[in-house]
Amino acid sequence: NPVKEFLGRPGTDWLKYSGGERPTKIRLGDFKPVARAWGDWVARNVIVLGNWSEYQLENAVLIKMIM
Numbered sequence: 578n579p580v581k582e583f584l585g586r587p588g589t590d591w592l593k594y595s596g597g598e599r600p601t602k603i604r605l606g607d608f609k610p611v612a613r614a615w616g617d618w619v620a621r622n623v624i625v626l627g628n629w630s631e632y633q634l635e636n637a638v639l640i641k642m643i644m
Contacts, residue, residue, distance in 0.1 A: 580637050583644070584612040592631065602631045608640075615640050 581589055581603060589607040591600030605616050619640055620626045626636070 580634065580641050583641050584608050584616075584637055591634075601634050603634075603637055605630050605632060612640055612644060615643055619643070 578591065581591060585603060585607050586609055589603065592602040592604065593599070594601045605613055608616055616632060616636075617629075619636070620629050624636060624639070626632075632640070
């Protein structure tokens, strides 16, 4: 996955949404340092997240676009 490779550290796995079949989330702790900083900034200033420790694919794409 290009988003995972761009944002995530080597060996990062996507997580499945509860009840879902396909992985759709990535942990903020698995982001590369610069991506993590942008992820934190986006969560505080741009979008409202219920869970700051995991990012849905759509939000991860937003961070990739910013970078």
